[in-house]
Amino acid sequence: MRRRLAAGNWKMNGTRANLDELRALVQAHPSPGCDVLICPPATLLERAARLCEGTAISCGGQDCHTEPKGAHTGDISAEMLVDAGAEYVILGHSERRADHGETDDMVDAKVQAAWRAGLVAIVCVGESEAQRDAGDTLKVVGAQLAGSLPEGADGDNVVVAYEPIWAIGTGRVPTLGEISEVHDFIRAELTDRFGPETADSIRLLYGGSMNPGNAAEIISVANVDGGLVGGASLKAADFGAIIDALSA
Ligand code: PEP
Numbered sequence: 391m392r393r394r395l396a397a398g399n400w401k402m403n404g405t406r407a408n409l410d411e412l413r414a415l416v417q418a419h420p421s422p423g424c425d426v427l428i429c430p431p432a433t434l435l436e437r438a439a440r441l442c443e444g445t446a447i448s449c450g451g452q453d454c455h456t457e458p459k460g461a462h463t464g465d466i467s468a469e470m471l472v473d474a475g476a477e478y479v480i481l482g483h484s485e486r487r488a489d490h491g492e493t494d495d496m497v498d499a500k501v502q503a504a505w506r507a508g509l510v511a512i513v514c515v516g517e518s519e520a521q522r523d524a525g526d527t528l529k530v531v532g533a534q535l536a537g538s539l540p541e542g543a544d545g546d547n548v549v550v551a552y553e554p555i556w557a558i559g560t561g562r563v564p565t566l567g568e569i570s571e572v573h574d575f576i577r578a579e580l581t582d583r584f585g586p587e588t589a590d591s592i593r594l595l596y597g598g599s600m601n602p603g604n605a606a607e608i609i610s611v612a613n614v615d616g617g618l619v620g621g622a623s624l625k626a627a628d629f630g631a632i633i634d635a636l637s638a
Pocket of ligand 1: 399553557558559560597598599600618619620621622
């Protein structure tokens with residue numbers, strides 16, 4: 391049985407003052423009915439992790455380097471994330487693929503780095519609007535999945551997030567049928583590659599403008615095991631309502 395996961399991605403948002411939102415979230419959700427994860431910017435990770443210590447809420451990073459240490463100015467290793475209190479790391483987010491030219495090969499190497507450090511990797515895949523319009527969604531998602539997931543992936547070390555790029559931060563959400571088609575496809579691809587038992591253990595998140603108003607219907611779709619939430623994870627009340635919807 392896959393336990394649902396509500397994962398918040400704060401992106402490049404938040405200073406110490408924003409930890410009040412996390413504090414409120416922790417207080418309001420002492421024993422949520424799903425796993426809960428907050429991925430704050432690296433500058434807040436250690437503080438956030440301390441705040442969540444002994445609670446049901448985990449913390450994670452938003453990226454990591456492939457190497458454990460060295461001359462890579464501005465980068466952060468998976469080991470450093472663990473040292474700061476992370477249990478997960480988001481990898482291959484479309485914003486990193488676009489802003490930093492991350493390829494599937496690079497994401498694959500980062501996933502292996504995350505595993506080396508003992509982190510669970512949340513691997514993001516998703517098509518652009520042009521790719522969807524061209525009818526290439528499944529081809530694009532299949533290629534990203536094949537290229538970004540190393541051998542050895544299983545439900546304990548990987549979560550896959552389907553995030554259509556055109557839905558991220560736009561308020562536009564795919565139909566439930568569109569979400570269902572892609573999530574079923576991802577499950578089938580994982581089954582082909584890793585076998586049914588392993589494939590069934592891997593959680594598949596939907597991401598892209600998930601909010602308190604649509605979370606309940608999105609989570610009702612088969613093969614949706616949670617959400618990767620950007621904007622709506624910044625406010626305790628909104629993210630709390632999503633946690634409640636995923637816990638129902
Ligand atoms: C994201 O970027 O992972 C995301 C899902 O953002 P939003 O919820 O703001 O669309």
